[in-house]
Amino acid sequence: MEKLAQDEKQPIYHEIEESLSEESIDRFRAEFLDMHPYDQSECFEALAEEKRHLVYSYLSPEEMADVIEHVDEDIVGDFIVEMNPTYAAEVLAEVATDDAVDILNDLDKDKVASYLTIMSDEAADEIKDLLHYEEKTAGSIMTTEFVVVTTDMTVKQAMRHLRKAAPDAETIYYIYVVDLDRRLVGVISLRDLIIAEGDLTIKDLMSERIVSVSVGDHQEDVAQMVRDYDFLALPVVDFQNHLLGIITVDDIMDVMEEEANEDYSKLAGVDIDANELNPFVSAKKRLPWLIILLFLGMFTASIIARFEATLDQVALLAIFIPLIAGMAGNTGTQALAVAVRGIATGEFQKQGIPKIIAREATTGLITGLTCGLAIWGIIYVWQGTFFLGFLVGVSITATLFVATISGALVPLLMNHFKVDPAVASGPFITTINDIISVLIYFGMATAFMQFLI
Amino acid sequence: MEKLAQDEKQPIYHEIEESLSEESIDRFRAEFLDMHPYDQSECFEALAEEKRHLVYSYLSPEEMADVIEHVDEDIVGDFIVEMNPTYAAEVLAEVATDDAVDILNDLDKDKVASYLTIMSDEAADEIKDLLHYEEKTAGSIMTTEFVVVTTDMTVKQAMRHLRKAAPDAETIYYIYVVDLDRRLVGVISLRDLIIAEGDLTIKDLMSERIVSVSVGDHQEDVAQMVRDYDFLALPVVDFQNHLLGIITVDDIMDVMEEEANEDYSKLAGVDIDANELNPFVSAKKRLPWLIILLFLGMFTASIIARFEATLDQVALLAIFIPLIAGMAGNTGTQALAVAVRGIATGEFQKQGIPKIIAREATTGLITGLTCGLAIWGIIYVWQGTFFLGFLVGVSITATLFVATISGALVPLLMNHFKVDPAVASGPFITTINDIISVLIYFGMATAFMQFLI
Missing domain, CATH: 1.25.60.10 (MgtE N-terminal domain-like)
Structure with missing residues (x-):
């Protein structure tokens, strides 16, 4: 086989x-x-x-x-x-x-x-x-089956100890060194140990440059660390540096998969379970977001209803609603996705909120102006009306500008207030931006009604 | 430190x-x-x-x-x-x-x-x-710095060989066993080697139960294998089972991150780069999808324009456009996300397309009926009109049914025709479903116009 x-x-x-x-x-x-x-x-x-x-x-x-x-x-x-x-x-x-x-x-x-x-x-x-x-902390994914040696052991003694401990240990490729109080003082890899002379002591060989995590650290941060430093295992300590356990790379891969699935699920607004065979259970997993969207959608409808007079005068306005709402939703999701990943990788924390928002606003202005000008040209050619195209173009520009900022701002604020930014899921941002886009579009149409008729 | x-x-x-x-x-x-x-x-x-x-x-x-x-x-x-x-x-x-x-x-x-x-x-x-x-194959992520031993070596000889080879090898924790033609015949872990008696030969100790990958296998499949089997490294062979290289777990973690980012990017319709500091470069990355959506949105607009007569008669119809299009887009994205993950984890291949579509159709019918009934009730209470609520409700039911099927079918068909299913990205499915929803809604409104006025 x-x-x-x-x-x-x-x-x-x-x-x-x-x-x-x-x-x-x-x-x-x-x-x-x-x-x-x-x-x-x-x-x-x-x-x-x-x-x-x-x-x-x-x-x-x-x-x-x-x-x-x-x-x-x-x-x-x-x-x-x-x-x-x-x-x-x-x-x-x-x-x-x-x-x-x-x-x-x-x-x-x-x-x-x-x-x-x-x-x-x-x-x-x-x-x-x-x-x-607590779930999703370093403590919840660590194991207590690890091998420790003390500083005064010789290489030979350590190898003998290792052979005895190997069958029960989760890994023997990193051996942790502790003092008499079980405080973590060093680490040595099996690779270094087997190359070393038998009479040397662990103290001579061990590396004191230890990277460890605290028992309460979030599993996503632990995974990031293992990935950055290419470790096969990472020691977990309490606040007094006592060695409590180790986290091995196989568990880290599960964490990575779990966290990636979580981000992906949030963006799609569904608790993904590709294994689910019962359509009633599937429907139950998808309905919560659909029901929330239904109420948010009713809210959007009630806003448009306030502009019924405008709509009655120029029914043609309605045909661009899906276009404007769709583009607002998508640009918001793009900004959201970039922000959620930026927060996850730690890039955004380095840069600070004001700088990010300034950059997103500029990005939104550029995409908005580009799409706004394009749509103005297209509508002018298609419908032959100068002002309707101008109205839709300006609405698109304003909408993309605001939607890009809101797509980035919502997860950033959530993270600032210690809420998981991925909760600001795709459908939520999309619907918020639907509402913003409709307000901008009909607000402008009503204000400039005299040019439309 | x-x-x-x-x-x-x-x-x-x-x-x-x-x-x-x-x-x-x-x-x-x-x-x-x-x-x-x-x-x-x-x-x-x-x-x-x-x-x-x-x-x-x-x-x-x-x-x-x-x-x-x-x-x-x-x-x-x-x-x-x-x-x-x-x-x-x-x-x-x-x-x-x-x-x-x-x-x-x-x-x-x-x-x-x-x-x-x-x-x-x-x-x-x-x-x-x-x-x-080729990029993204096992061959492109493997390294050739690995340690091999032959079946006739004793444990002592193998350990001596290992000590010499250790400084240059990418890992020494799995040692691969080859025959005289460099064909892979076994594997032994360093853990087993250091526990073993010195006079035993590798042949006695090695496991012949080797899991390997072919040099042309996709990196995503390789990553899935390492994760499933909890390996620290995986050998790469050609079609004659010659050992060409090994892939270590640190490279697998990079692949997992890369693939997760790719799926996430596709769902959001943006090439995510949280590191990007220049708003012009950011805008350039986001514009391609926005421009495509703009044209698809114009297409949706042209469909609604065909129903201008209907809209002129009942302008109130317009207020539910964002609600219906939004829900269609979201339910499609949910089905898409479940399908893309199902294909990635191999669950869906096991089940077969007809079975999955039947399940998705049933799911869509359940969510559609639930949301349709809810919206009918809400509009009846809010607007006091029985028939408008009925029309919107039936449209929502039909739309969610069709959108759920299309959300799952598009990636399944792409995968069937060997196109990466993640290319069926979120905004694409959303816009397709916008069009479907508008057709259903206005088609029904036009057909039953006499009840609306």
Whole structure:
């Protein structure tokens, strides 16, 4: 089995399912355990419930833990709950602590309590320590299974310690150095350790240039750090620099995926779940924003209704409403997207709000003037009326100018007041800009009505 | 220097700048080289040009290579070009091969040729090998600096080989096993190697369960694989399974960020560059979509113009245009976002187009009916007219139904015909759905005109 393309995997999955139908435990174990845990999880997820129960009786809790660690986090809780409680507790004790905490955080509190009671004290204590941390902080994604050495150890002693600790540690490629109070004082990579002479002490070799994160730091900042510095793991400390845990790069990739999906979802105004098979559940996820937009849209309608007299006189005005509203919405979304990314990457914090807004205003003026002049020309050629084109052109210019500023200003202000700027999602900005554009367009049309008739 | 918060770094950067002003090479080197290469690059990027030239004369090509590897990829080419050519070639030879290739790919062809001529043959050959690969393939992001062992080596021999190869290798934590023809036959982790007895051979220890990628695979698929399987590196092979290179997890994180940014940009209809300081350049990046939307918007306007007679009779119809168009645009963007993510994660390929469209149609019908009934009620209460509310309600239902289907269908068809589905960007879908919604709304209003007056 050299490569695992989807079409090569299916026959193997099918054979495994067959071995379960035959209740042939030896054949199942031989074929299933030969796969990578990720493929095991993919195969396992596709099984029917009664076959999953066979798997629980065929695999040790330790073997099952490898599968569970790779199961999609949206459904892993369902599998834990359907196991018998003793087996579930044993599996959870074997799963990497940070993953166990993730799973337990999604379960009912009384279920969690009973699993923790059944579990060995040691495993339960490790999990309890991590359950306290707020979601999306460094504490919530760290693991406590790491290797530490002390400054006075020689390279030989450290290697011996490492060999013993390796099977349980999440990574052994970075080894952290602590003092007697468990304060973080240095780091050494396994690469440097295996090159070094055996008699040197850790103190001579370790790097004191440690980059660490605080337990309460946001996971997005931690991910940014790992990405910038190309680390495979990052130590997590409390305010007194005690080493509490480590965050490994595989968890960081999950955070990156999660944060990217979140930004993308907010821009589209929908809780994205491409896995969702039930249209009623899909509809339930999409309706909240649609209902909000419906009310905002009614508000826009009520504003236009105030200009009914204007509309009655020049019905032709209505034909440019979608154009103006659409362009306002889009330019606002562009400015929003740039601002949300700028805040996420830290670029915008460096520059300061006034400078950014000045730049966005200039950008809005340039795009506004360009589009305004273009539309004036087009309408003049198409309708032959000089003034209608002028009105629409000036409205577009003013609208793009204001919409660009508002698209950037809303997320910036939200960030300033410590609200997640991505909440200023695409549809919200679009609708705000719909309202602004309609006000500008009909306001100007009413003011200059004498030229239109 | 335990942690490197932005406000702690600034005084250090300032001191380094000062040391350059004083032209004190010793002070500069002591302070600059004490920092992590990422911080070095951040400090370096902020320097004025004449100070950067001092840095080039104060740092060896090897030291400068560490800085260059961490510089933002948008600007790194400018720095290379401003160095004197011999120094630049030496720096490029020291940079990790995959990073060197990335930098060279963005430079003029004649510049690249002259750097390669100056460079040592060995370094130049390695780079030339990689320059052939198409952008965004596994080949373009892999590095050739990896460690291989053969099956007959003992653990002791392998460790000795590893110690020698470690300084130049991109990672030593996965060691790949090849046969005499350089065909990939196994893999062993350093973790397993250091735990093993010294007399065992690699053949006994290695895992033959290797997951590899082909040199032409798309980088997004490679990233998905690394994330799923929690690898720190992945081997790249040709069609005969010869080992060509490896891709390490730090490059995968860059790919993930790049792909996420691309999806996000497409949804917003803008080439996002939060770093951009010049409003004219910003405007140039945003105008293409705005101009396209302007023409599509004119098309929408021309459709409404055909219904001018209807509008003249019932000007009140115009006030609901932004509501209907806005909701159509948004529901389309929701369906688009779900489809683009579903295609990216491979979920949708598993399900097949007809099944997805059936599900989206049902979702659209549910959201459409819900919003349609709501709006009918609201307009009835607000305007007191039964039929206008009914017309808007039915239009919303039909519009959401069609817009949801089109939002999903367009990216699915694009993907089917091997076009990147993310090209079906947010503003495009929004405008298509504007047109659909206006056609439905005015078409129905015209057909049932007798009930409206």
